[in-house]
Amino acid sequence: MLEQTVSRVLTCIQCGKCTGSCPESGKTPFNIRMLVRKQQFQSSIDEGIPWYCTSCGACTLRCPRDVKPSEVIIDIRSLLVEDGQIPLAIQKALENTFTQKNPWGRSRAKRAAWTENLDFKIPHVSETTEKRLLFVCCIQAYDPRCMVIPANVARILNQGGVEFGILGEEEACCGNEIRRIGEAGLVEELQEENKGNLEEYGVKEIVALSPHCMNALKKEYGDMGIKVSHYTEAVWDLINSGALAISKPFEKKVIYHDPCFLGKQNGIFDAPRNILGAIPGLMPLEFSRARETSLCCEGGGGRMFFEVETTYQRNAEVRVLEAVAKGADMITTACPFCVMTLEDPATEKGQAVRELSEILMEVL
Amino acid sequence: MSYALIVGEVRRGVFEERNLDSFGLCSLLGKEAVIVIPDGPYSFNERLADTIVKVKTGEEMFLNPLNLVNIIEQVINGRGKPDCIVFTHSSSGMESAPYVAGTFGLPVVTDVSAINKDEGVFYKSYYSDKIFGEFKCTGEGPWVLTVRSGSFKDAAAEKADRPKTEHIESIAVSDKRVFVEYVEEEKTEIDITKAEFLLSVGRGVGNKDEIPTYEELAGMLKATLSGSRPVIDKMWLPKPRQVGTSGKTVKPKVYLAMGISGAFQHIAGMKDSDCIIAVNKDAGAPIFQYAHFGIIADMHKVRDKLKDMLKS
Amino acid sequence: MNIVTFTKRVPVTQEEELRITGDGEAVDLSKLPYKVNDWDNYAVEEAVRIVEKTGGSVTAVAVGDAESDEVLRRAIAMGAKDGFLVEMAQAVQDPFARAALIANFIKNEKVPFDVIFTGVQSEDDQFGSVGGILAALLKLPYSSMVIGIDKVEPDHMVIRRELEGGLQERVRISLPCVLSIQSGINEPRYVSIMGIRKASKVERKVFQGNAYEEGAGAMIEAVKWVYPPRKEGAMMLSGELEDVCKNLVGILKEKGVYQ
Numbered sequence: 001m002l003e004q005t006v007s008r009v010l011t012c013i014q015c016g017k018c019t020g021s022c023p024e025s026g027k028t029p030f031n032i033r034m035l036v037r038k039q040q041f042q043s044s045i046d047e048g049i050p051w052y053c054t055s056c057g058a059c060t061l062r063c064p065r066d067v068k069p070s071e072v073i074i075d076i077r078s079l080l081v082e083d084g085q086i087p088l089a090i091q092k093a094l095e096n097t098f099t100q101k102n103p104w105g106r107s108r109a110k111r112a113a114w115t116e117n118l119d120f121k122i123p124h125v126s127e128t129t130e131k132r133l134l135f136v137c138c139i140q141a142y143d144p145r146c147m148v149i150p151a152n153v154a155r156i157l158n159q160g161g162v163e164f165g166i167l168g169e170e171e172a173c174c175g176n177e178i179r180r181i182g183e184a185g186l187v188e189e190l191q192e193e194n195k196g197n198l199e200e201y202g203v204k205e206i207v208a209l210s211p212h213c214m215n216a217l218k219k220e221y222g223d224m225g226i227k228v229s230h231y232t233e234a235v236w237d238l239i240n241s242g243a244l245a246i247s248k249p250f251e252k253k254v255i256y257h258d259p260c261f262l263g264k265q266n267g268i269f270d271a272p273r274n275i276l277g278a279i280p281g282l283m284p285l286e287f288s289r290a291r292e293t294s295l296c297c298e299g300g301g302g303r304m305f306f307e308v309e310t311t312y313q314r315n316a317e318v319r320v321l322e323a324v325a326k327g328a329d330m331i332t333t334a335c336p337f338c339v340m341t342l343e344d345p346a347t348e349k350g351q352a353v354r355e356l357s358e359i360l361m362e363v364l
Numbered sequence: 365m366s367y368a369l370i371v372g373e374v375r376r377g378v379f380e381e382r383n384l385d386s387f388g389l390c391s392l393l394g395k396e397a398v399i400v401i402p403d404g405p406y407s408f409n410e411r412l413a414d415t416i417v418k419v420k421t422g423e424e425m426f427l428n429p430l431n432l433v434n435i436i437e438q439v440i441n442g443r444g445k446p447d448c449i450v451f452t453h454s455s456s457g458m459e460s461a462p463y464v465a466g467t468f469g470l471p472v473v474t475d476v477s478a479i480n481k482d483e484g485v486f487y488k489s490y491y492s493d494k495i496f497g498e499f500k501c502t503g504e505g506p507w508v509l510t511v512r513s514g515s516f517k518d519a520a521a522e523k524a525d526r527p528k529t530e531h532i533e534s535i536a537v538s539d540k541r542v543f544v545e546y547v548e549e550e551k552t553e554i555d556i557t558k559a560e561f562l563l564s565v566g567r568g569v570g571n572k573d574e575i576p577t578y579e580e581l582a583g584m585l586k587a588t589l590s591g592s593r594p595v596i597d598k599m600w601l602p603k604p605r606q607v608g609t610s611g612k613t614v615k616p617k618v619y620l621a622m623g624i625s626g627a628f629q630h631i632a633g634m635k636d637s638d639c640i641i642a643v644n645k646d647a648g649a650p651i652f653q654y655a656h657f658g659i660i661a662d663m664h665k666v667r668d669k670l671k672d673m674l675k676s
Numbered sequence: 677m678n679i680v681t682f683t684k685r686v687p688v689t690q691e692e693e694l695r696i697t698g699d700g701e702a703v704d705l706s707k708l709p710y711k712v713n714d715w716d717n718y719a720v721e722e723a724v725r726i727v728e729k730t731g732g733s734v735t736a737v738a739v740g741d742a743e744s745d746e747v748l749r750r751a752i753a754m755g756a757k758d759g760f761l762v763e764m765a766q767a768v769q770d771p772f773a774r775a776a777l778i779a780n781f782i783k784n785e786k787v788p789f790d791v792i793f794t795g796v797q798s799e800d801d802q803f804g805s806v807g808g809i810l811a812a813l814l815k816l817p818y819s820s821m822v823i824g825i826d827k828v829e830p831d832h833m834v835i836r837r838e839l840e841g842g843l844q845e846r847v848r849i850s851l852p853c854v855l856s857i858q859s860g861i862n863e864p865r866y867v868s869i870m871g872i873r874k875a876s877k878v879e880r881k882v883f884q885g886n887a888y889e890e891g892a893g894a895m896i897e898a899v900k901w902v903y904p905p906r907k908e909g910a911m912m913l914s915g916e917l918e919d920v921c922k923n924l925v926g927i928l929k930e931k932g933v934y935q
Contacts, residue, residue: 466812
């Protein structure tokens with residue numbers, strides 16, 4: 001790992017495009033160009049600084065020299081992790097993920113509790129014919145605000161006649177945030193466990209509810225010969241083919257926020273927009289920074305698990321203020337981290353935040 | 365009559381209220397209550413005891429387990445073996461009881477919270493009170509016990525006669541463990557994890573100007589003010605006062621949550637509080653699922669009414 | 677400075693619903709994840725910090741089944757030099773029996789130490805007794821609830837122990853001694869998975885627990901396990917605001933936080 005960082009940073013020409021795209025620069029002490037510079041000279045870095053990174057990926061996408069600054073951050077964090085000197089809240093998240101396979105340390109036995117209020121039973125993926133797995137995600141399995149999302153999507157897929165199953169309590173954290181925190185050993189354990197189950201049950205396709213899980217399963221689990229998609233892609237296919245009929249109008253101004261892991265990192269911009277476009281009466285609005293330039297909500301990179309030391313105006317609040325200024329009735333998005341980080345400032349400003357499936361439930 | 369030897373807990377001239385639980389347990393067991401304490405002006409209801417043994421030594425030497433074993437030995441030499449030796453489940457009790465048990469080869473059970481006298485069993489909590497074990501003594505007594513504060517004090521009963529007083533004139537004092545001094549809490553930065561009573565405000569507080577009124581209320585209630593993340597994010601309260609997964613985890617005796625909806629990340633930081641009281645105008649707020657007591661009302665109205673009541 | 681520190685592997689019970697089998701026969705621990713006892717983790721961290729300053733070594737000892745090796749590897753990853761497993765097939769319930777077993781082990785195997793650390797209590801049984809009993813059996817001075825170790829000399833330590841209400845007392849204790857370490861004494865380092873894997877390369881010596889059982893019989897026994905009385909959801913205080921607030925103040929008085 002260290003060798004990769006060394007070779008990587010040596011190609012950097014310090015153009016500053018990374019810092020120019022970084023959602024943390026200017027308002028926090030985090031300066032990615034400077035960190036790469038320090039790595040070039042092997043100078044010491046303030047331990048608190050690397051934890052600001054939200055893993056949005058903008059720096060890596062825009063770097064003209066393929067330095068991959070996001071990976072440089074992961075390398076720096078890995079050294080801190082191995083040394084043991086990391087913020088207590090991150091330690092807890094990692095230890096919880098090791099024991100209970102989710103960063104919040106909720107009981108593994110209750111990972112399928114979200115299915116309890118459904119009026120149909122969701123089979124274990126091994127009991128299905130098509131071996132299509134709905135990968136739920138930790139926060140959506142346990143957080144009361146988000147548990148409604150997998151329930152909604154399950155109902156939607158059911159209505160669309162799509163056969164799917166879940167892993168239930170056998171599902172372990174995908175490891176996307178864990179890798180970005182720098183705990184490579186734990187990522188290996190998680191991948192081993194998930195891959196083992198995927199193989200054992202002959203899973204052929206995965207529909208992920210969170211763009212973070214989709215990203216990890218698609219790009220970081222190696223070639224499993226399994227098709228991985230985000231649920232918005234699956235749902236758009238259903239609407240497009242007529243398998244899912246939208247029967248009610250939705251007379252609201254809805255502004256869509258592109259999640260970093262769905263949009264800029266995986267190029268999925270249209271499926272969610274197409275879904276919104278297919279809803280009669282819905283007036284779609286766009287943020288000034290949309291699609292590739294969407295403003296990161298600051299939920300990724302481990303930021304969901306701990307607070308940085310500086311207090312500053314969060315991007316989530318900037319987004320909400322823009323939504324209000326544009327006269328939106330609600331902000332919608334397709335990532336649970338975005339939902340959580342946008343909702344705090346939104347509730348304060350009287351703005352609603354709805355996950356895409358919540359809108360769909362009202363119109364199907 | 366068989367007797368129970370109570371090791372009285374005293375600290376800085378105060379006879380601790382926890383000792384009542386030791387008396388209560390004695391009454392329930394039907395044993396004569398013999399309490400041993402340092403010879404000093406400790407005020408307590410002496411009628412609760414059958415015998416008070418006063419030891420001529422300083423408090424700090426009495427509370428030292430290495431010296432306590434000598435004191436207990438003298439008591440036993442004087443009046444024979446007790447049926448049980450009872451300590452409070454406190455910092456000193458938790459330290460001394462096992463040491464005494466080890467010295468005399470006696471069975472020990474700590475944090476006893478209930479008994480069934482007929483069956484001869486003591487109840488002890490496991491897994492943070494999720495399960496209780498019924499314990500019997502299979503060895504030769506006397507039992508050494510520490511009793512959970514609040515569990516038996518209602519059973520403490522005054523005796524018909526005034527207590528006898530005995531004296532122990534001198535004890536062997538060890539030089540292997542010596543009290544140096546007390547160290548008071550440093551009041552530099554607020555540590556909400558040490559507070560017994562937290563008054564916590566959430567988003568419902570509305571705006572910065574309301575915070576001083578809650579500070580006042582906290583002062584009147586002798587509570588420490590804390591808050592949920594949205595309040596800290598807006599800098600209405602400083603970071604050390606944040607309760608939640610990205611703030612501090614607290615376990616106070618009472619957690620009074622006002623205007624806090626009960627977002628999961630907040631609940632994780634306070635759900636083990638002994639008593640959670642939630643005030644929120646939203647009847648569906650998730651916090652009511654975790655609270656012991658709930659009040660559906662506007663937090664500002666509750667604040668105002670409480671301040672009125674407490675002023676008078 | 678040689679520090680022997682005890683560490684225990686305990687089930688994770690927070691968030692879990694525990695089941696009692698049979699008619700109060702046993703608690704079903706079969707499906708629970710396990711972790712290191714929190715207090716022992718603080719003790720290991722404190723021991724490692726001390727020897728980092730004074731020189732010497734930390735030896736971690738676990739009494740338990742073969743799986744307890746996990747917590748030894750963790751202690752080694754944190755900086756302990758050695759790990760000893762005193763293997764017992766069944767958990768020893770009575771803290772006295774446990775302490776007596778440990779005392780025999782230390783004496784028979786002539787384990788060298790200047791100080792013995794235990795955690796104040798373990799998360800599962802919460803007896804908090806092994807340290808004190810062990811000290812008495814080994815005829816060593818003892819202190820519990822240790823929240824700070826301020827001075828380390830070859831023949832004594834000056835420690836602070838936690839009392840109630842934020843008060844602490846400073847105590848001078850001669851070496852060798854036994855100390856029970858309170859949580860919060862330090863901020864333990866994170867132990868990475870790779871760190872634990874590296875620790876696997878250090879040999880953990882296994883001793884058979886039944887060789888040390890002489891005179892270590894149990895004196896107490898749990899004859900039944902029961903659930904606590906059930907608590908039903910939040911009790912809603914209703915009525916006129918005046919009455920509700922009176923009620924509230926009453927609760928605060930009862931809990932002892934407001935007079």
